[in-house]
Amino acid sequence: xxxxxxxxxxxxxxxxxxxxxxxxxxxxxxxxxxxxxxxxxxxxxxxxxxxxxxxxxxxxxxxxxxxxxxxxxxxxxxxxxxxxxxxxxxxxxxxxxxxxxxxxxxxxxxxxxxxxxxxxxxxxxxxxxxxxxxxxxxxxxxxxxxxxxxxxxxxxxxxxxxxxxxxxxxxxxxxxxxxxxxxxxxxxxxxxxxxxxxxxxxxxxxxxxxxxxxxxxxxxxxxxxxxxxxxxxxxxxxxxxxxxxxxxxxxxxxxxxxxxxxxxxxxxx
Amino acid sequence: xxxxxxxxxxxxxxxxxxxxxxxxxxxxxxxxxxxxxxxxxxxxxxxxxxxxxxxxxxxxxxxxxxxxxxxxxxxxxxxxxxxxxxxxxxxxxxxxxxxxxxxxxxxxxxxxxxxxxxxxxxxxxxxxxxxxxxxxxxxxxxxxxxxxxxxxxxxxxxxxxxxxxxxxxxxxxxxxxxxxxxxxxxxxxxxxxxxxxxxxxxxxxxxxxxxxxxxxxxxxxxxxxxxxxxxxxxxxxxxxxxxxxxxxxxxxxxxxxxxxxxxxxxxxxxxxxxxxxxxxxxxxxxxxxxxxxxxxxxxxxxxxxxxxxxxxxxxxxxxxxxxxxxxxxxxxxxxxxxxxxxxxxxxxxxxxxxxxxxxxxxxxxxxxxxxxxxxxxxxxxxxxxxxxxxxxxxxxxxxxxxxxxxxxxxxxxxxxxxxxxxxxxxxxxxxxxxxxxxxxxxxxxxxxxxxxxxxxxxxxxxxxxxxxxxxxxxxxxxxxxxxxxxxxxxxxxxxxxxxxxxxxxxxxxxxxxxxxxxxxxxxxxxxxxxxxxxxxxxxxxxxxxxxxxxxxxxxxxxxxxxxxxxxxxxxxxxxxxxxxxxxxxxxxxxx
Numbered sequence: 001x002x003x004x005x006x007x008x009x010x011x012x013x014x015x016x017x018x019x020x021x022x023x024x025x026x027x028x029x030x031x032x033x034x035x036x037x038x039x040x041x042x043x044x045x046x047x048x049x050x051x052x053x054x055x056x057x058x059x060x061x062x063x064x065x066x067x068x069x070x071x072x073x074x075x076x077x078x079x080x081x082x083x084x085x086x087x088x089x090x091x092x093x094x095x096x097x098x099x100x101x102x103x104x105x106x107x108x109x110x111x112x113x114x115x116x117x118x119x120x121x122x123x124x125x126x127x128x129x130x131x132x133x134x135x136x137x138x139x140x141x142x143x144x145x146x147x148x149x150x151x152x153x154x155x156x157x158x159x160x161x162x163x164x165x166x167x168x169x170x171x172x173x174x175x176x177x178x179x180x181x182x183x184x185x186x187x188x189x190x191x192x193x194x195x196x197x198x199x200x201x202x203x204x205x206x207x208x209x210x211x212x213x214x215x216x217x218x219x220x221x222x223x224x225x226x227x228x229x230x231x232x233x234x235x236x237x238x239x240x241x242x243x244x245x246x247x248x249x250x251x252x253x254x255x256x257x258x259x260x261x262x263x264x265x266x267x268x269x
Numbered sequence: 270x271x272x273x274x275x276x277x278x279x280x281x282x283x284x285x286x287x288x289x290x291x292x293x294x295x296x297x298x299x300x301x302x303x304x305x306x307x308x309x310x311x312x313x314x315x316x317x318x319x320x321x322x323x324x325x326x327x328x329x330x331x332x333x334x335x336x337x338x339x340x341x342x343x344x345x346x347x348x349x350x351x352x353x354x355x356x357x358x359x360x361x362x363x364x365x366x367x368x369x370x371x372x373x374x375x376x377x378x379x380x381x382x383x384x385x386x387x388x389x390x391x392x393x394x395x396x397x398x399x400x401x402x403x404x405x406x407x408x409x410x411x412x413x414x415x416x417x418x419x420x421x422x423x424x425x426x427x428x429x430x431x432x433x434x435x436x437x438x439x440x441x442x443x444x445x446x447x448x449x450x451x452x453x454x455x456x457x458x459x460x461x462x463x464x465x466x467x468x469x470x471x472x473x474x475x476x477x478x479x480x481x482x483x484x485x486x487x488x489x490x491x492x493x494x495x496x497x498x499x500x501x502x503x504x505x506x507x508x509x510x511x512x513x514x515x516x517x518x519x520x521x522x523x524x525x526x527x528x529x530x531x532x533x534x535x536x537x538x539x540x541x542x543x544x545x546x547x548x549x550x551x552x553x554x555x556x557x558x559x560x561x562x563x564x565x566x567x568x569x570x571x572x573x574x575x576x577x578x579x580x581x582x583x584x585x586x587x588x589x590x591x592x593x594x595x596x597x598x599x600x601x602x603x604x605x606x607x608x609x610x611x612x613x614x615x616x617x618x619x620x621x622x623x624x625x626x627x628x629x630x631x632x633x634x635x636x637x638x639x640x641x642x643x644x645x646x647x648x649x650x651x652x653x654x655x656x657x658x659x660x661x662x663x664x665x666x667x668x669x670x671x672x673x674x675x676x677x678x679x680x681x682x683x684x685x686x687x688x689x690x691x692x693x694x695x696x697x698x699x700x701x702x703x704x705x706x707x708x709x710x711x712x713x714x715x716x717x718x719x720x721x722x723x724x725x726x727x728x729x730x731x732x733x734x735x736x737x738x739x740x741x742x743x744x745x746x747x748x749x750x751x752x753x754x755x756x757x758x759x760x761x762x763x764x765x766x767x768x769x770x771x772x773x774x775x776x777x778x779x780x781x782x783x784x785x786x787x788x789x790x791x792x793x794x795x796x797x798x799x800x801x802x803x804x805x806x807x808x809x810x811x812x813x814x815x816x817x818x819x820x821x822x823x824x825x826x827x828x829x830x831x832x833x834x835x836x837x838x839x840x841x842x843x844x845x846x847x848x849x850x851x852x853x854x855x856x857x858x859x860x
Contacts, residue, residue: 003564030776045513048616049617052514058728058780061771070772071728071780075305077479079515080613082403098514099616125450126777133426136306140418145411146370151290157367159379166605169372169397172404173609176308208370 019044019110021102022064023053025072026117027127035124039064039113050090050097050105050116051076054128074128081242083189084175087182088128089117094182096242097128119182132178138198142221158209171204171250173243180237192226196237199228200250201224206257219254219261228255273298274692276350276685277444277459279430279486283402283674284657286409287681288688290417293416295689300327300457302446303371304481308410308711311467311479312677315402316610317522318394318673319366321359330391331838332356337849339672342388342566343665344809345825346499348845351644351662355503355679362678363395369408372397374606381538384525384606386670386756388566388856394671399520399609405674422435429782430486433462433493433653434707440695442702445711447562449782452775454711456704460692463646463654464490465677468636472797473743474735475635477509477518486658487640488789491796495648496641496829498661498842502799504668504810505743507570508593509632510617515631519593520610521670523627524563526602528595530554530574531626538585542592543624552760553577558856565776565856568667575744578630585628586600594626601794633743635673637664637810641829645685652695654688661827666809704723716837718784723767727784730761730768734794742798744769746813752800753796762791791834799837800828821851 020041028035041064042056051074058071076086079098086097091105091114106112122130125127174197181187181195205211222228231251238247274297278285281303289299303310324330335356339700340349367373367381373395374382397404416422427449434443434456443458466486468476508523508530509516524530531550538545554573555562559779565573574591578584585591595603595611600623603611614622646654646662657677664672711832741754771783772780790859806820807813826841 030772047513051512055514055728059726059732065520067374068771070774073779077309077481078311078314079306079480080314080517081616082313082400082609082613083305083311085305101617118641129777133306136308136414139411140414143415143418145415146368146408147415148365148368148412150294151365151412153364154368156364160375161379162375162377165372165375169404172372172397172407175313175403176306191747197547205370220458255302 005058011209015016021048021053021106022111022113024113024115025127027072028118028124030126031124038069041146046103048102050100050102051079051086054097057106069230072128073126076266084177087119087177087179089119091115094119094179096177099242117176121182121187135178135181135195135197138194139201141194142198142202142218143199143214144198144205146205147214148210151251164207168204168207170244170246171200174200174245175243177242179240179242182269183236183240185234185236186230186232191230193230194222194226196247199243199254200247203250203254216261219258220265222254223262228258231255272775274689275300275458275459276688276692277302277445277462278465279462280310280465280467280657280659282310282465282467282657283406283409283677284681285463286413287407288465288656288677288685289413289422289464290409290416290457290687291682291685293421295686297689297692300425300459301422301430301738302430304429304449306426307413307424308407310406311482312406312674313403314477314479314518314545315405316399316518316520317525318384318396318401318671318833319363319405320386320393320435320669320671321363321395321675322356322391322393323360323381323383324394325364326383328391328698330393332359335359335393338389339624339663340665340849341854342669343667343819344504344631344819345665345710345846345851346808346844347663347665348644348827349848350845353848355663356773358679358682359675361636362675362682366405366408366515369412371404371408374398382514384522385564386525387521387564388561388569388669390593394522394525396522396606399522399607402674417729430466430489431711431800432466432489432707433650434703435493435650436698436702437700439494439650441817442698443704445707447782450777452778452781454708454715458702458704460695461521461652461654461688461689462658464659464679465655465657465681466659468658469694469790469793470506470633470636471731472734472794473633473738474732475514475516477506477516477601478634483786483790484581484636485786485789490640490648490650491830492765492789492792492832493650494831495650495653496774496831497638497793497796498641498827498829499638499800500796500806500830501828502637502666502810503633503743503797504567504635504637505571505631506569506634507574507631509634510589510614510627510634511630512617512624515769517626518606518632518634519614521567523593523595523607523610526595526606527598528593530563530570530591530593532577532585532591534585539586542594543596551583561856566667566669569856571744572812574631590628590630592626593629595622596624596626631741631744635668637661637666637668645687646680647687647691652691654684666811686706688834708735712784718768718770719773721766721768721770723769725764725768727765727768727770727780727787730765730785731790734758734761734791738794738797742801745811746801746811747815748802748813751798754798755802758791758794758798762788765791794838796830800830800838801841804828819854825851
């Protein structure tokens with residue numbers, strides 16, 4: 001053993017190699033192409049997640065009928081649920097593919113077929129990859145930043161009670177996965193609703209001592225069509241959020257602030 | 270007046286975004302290229318915190334102590350001037366991040382809280398829960414979004430850097446890049462280019478790094494004539510969660526907050542961890558290194574775990590794993606200071622680390638080496654700068670925990686203004702500056718890949734590369750194994766020329782893009798392996814049992830590798846030791 005170098009623990013392949021995982025994947029070659037479904041059978045290993053399953057397909061892109069196909073296109077990066085890339089519909093539910101564990105998805109039904117599909121509310125790029133740039137545009141609209149004077153040395157920032165940090169930090173954990181938007185019945189072309197993530201970020205920066213200088217502009221951006229009034233309080237967002245952001249609380253706090261701002265503006269502008 | 274300098278920044282992690290902010294502030298125009306939307310860059314994975322000697326705990330910490338800890342921790346291989354500058358700027362960088370709204374943890378009085386990290390005796394690490402990298406990246410991302418909305422920054426997200434455009438004098442005049450959706454290849458003009466493309470974890474197959482951390486950009490530049498320095502210095506983090514698809518980091522901050530590493534004293538002890546009495550546990554780091562305890566630097570902790578598992582045969586249940594135990598700390602404290610990483614463990618392993626000791630093992634984590642740069646972050650290719658994990662300049666033979674975020678921001682803050690200064694003095698190019706020739710070269714490479722009708726699958730070659738590199742070029746290195754690894758990489762390069770892409774389409778073709786990265790990974794892997802083979806000593810993360818001691822006379826030198834006739838050519842350069850005299854590095858009680 002003395003000469004052994006770094007070996008990553010290997011899972012026991014022999015005992016379980018016979019078992020196979022069935023997965024059905026919705027595929028689409030390009031934004032305008034027709035969607036099709038392909039089924040694969042992947043050799044089972046303990047502790048697999050959906051991204052490792054997709055990696056196995058890339059190693060051997062052959063479907064269940066033995067037909068050669070192409071590796072599946074999907075977004076991923078950190079594989080530990082912090083970059084927000086790999087959101088997709090897994091068994092019909094919007095989830096992060098990296099933290100979706102196969103054992104948990106199958107539960108006590110090992111023969112069940114897992115289904116994968118792209119998020120439904122965003123334009124498909126290819127297969128499971130979608131274009132979610134609308135969120136980043138929304139963040140521009142609500143000026144989700146602190147307008148610092150400059151990046152030169154201006155000394156320490158203002159003191160801040162730990163209680164403020166403890167309220168801001170959970171909102172700052174948003175990974176921009178857009179799952180809250182996917183599951184929201186109001187997030188659609190008809191309403192133009194900005195969605196919960198953007199509203200929560202507006203609250204985050206309104207709570208910052210220096211960021212609050214843009215508070216009124218943020219509230220005005222959230223007033224009117226597509227703004228906070230579109231929320232129908234379905235509360236799907238808060239249940240689906242993989243990072244457990246207090247989204248409904250943020251929406252109701254911001255809703256009150258937007259209303260107050262509108263009244264104020266009505267009399268003064 | 271001439272037009273504002275046009276600078277291209279590649280990579281939107283902490284280093285890239287830092288340089289963008291400095292350039293935009295100074296009146297330059299930036300084109301920012303990133304494979305992923307910049308908010309999804311690998312910097313989000315950093316957990317524990319960022320170092321700066323603010324001395325808010327009354328311990329008498331100073332920037333010079335931070336400087337000394339960093340040089341000593343890096344086993345004296347880092348050039349001292351840039352490290353001295355970085356540590357001196359640390360407090361101002363923390364203040365700036367605080368002003369940008371980073372939700373750093375606070376003391377009851379409302380000041381920034383600090384915790385202890387590895388390789389120091391001071392509480393020097395500011396933190397935002399256990400998701401500090403994410404919080405820092407977001408703060409910079411928000412500032413860049415503000416500059417973007419003001420028209421100073423144009424983002425090219427979903428574009429991959431392929432190469433630099435060099436004119437007939439070898440001066441950089443822009444880049445060649447590929448749109449990962451339309452697969453369009455084109456060149457972009459620039460007066461200077463800053464490469465901030467992170468680490469090379471993918472070369473080792475499984476690591477704590479993100480998918481995009483392939484080192485492809487650095488390798489492409491190396492193959493165009495840039496020096497790659499200290500490639501053999503690879504940090505293996507002592508505490509990672511072994512996984513099917515990657516090794517997930519378990520932050521050093523777990524030990525900074527009091528976490529203890531142990532195994533049962535009796536290797537046949539099958540009892541549940543919590544029922545094993547204190548006296549029957551072997552806290553090997555605390556016993557072997559009483560002064561620093563669980564917070565010895567990473568290379569030392571990693572070798573200790575390796576020794577416990579492979580030499581003493583004391584891994585849990587005979588498996589390559591040891592306990593990282595937080596269960597003696599109260600839940601409220603754990604949630605306030607470490608929640609993010611505890612959730613990762615819970616989600617991916619299924620156990621609650623507040624109740625059950627975690628099972629961890631070392632995993633490839635950080636690239637100390639990188640593109641060679643001068644003290645102004647410029648590579649040897651005029652007009653190409655580098656910053657962050659992609660350059661080699663700060664961490665020497667081993668990086669201290671919580672110094673990476675600082676080095677990224679510091680590097681970006683130097684590279685941005687220096688690139689502007691360079692661009693303002695740059696003479697106009699003659700002819701097309703090499704653009705037509707470079708785009709033709711890149712299109713030819715693409716054509717070759719798409720028409721290749723061999724038998725090899727690029728992902729399979731990659732898997733073999735990862736296994737070879739992990740086996741021979743991580744914690745323990747032998748010259749025979751390194752020679753074997755190099756021969757294997759040459760074989761893989763050969764096989765990669767016989768590739769057959771199952772997907773030959775020209776829309777969002779990920780395996781095509783991956784095949785391009787694969788060639789670059791293979792060339793860079795040879796730099797790592799050959800650098801390790803030549804360095805017959807042990808220093809920091811580079812450890813050879815056959816040469817167990819540091820040898821300053823022969824190897825207190827930077828390894829510089831250039832790409833000559835398709836293979837690495839190694840030379841050495843003196844290290845700047847102008848401030849601190851090298852001394853033996855020992856973290857035992859007497860240090």
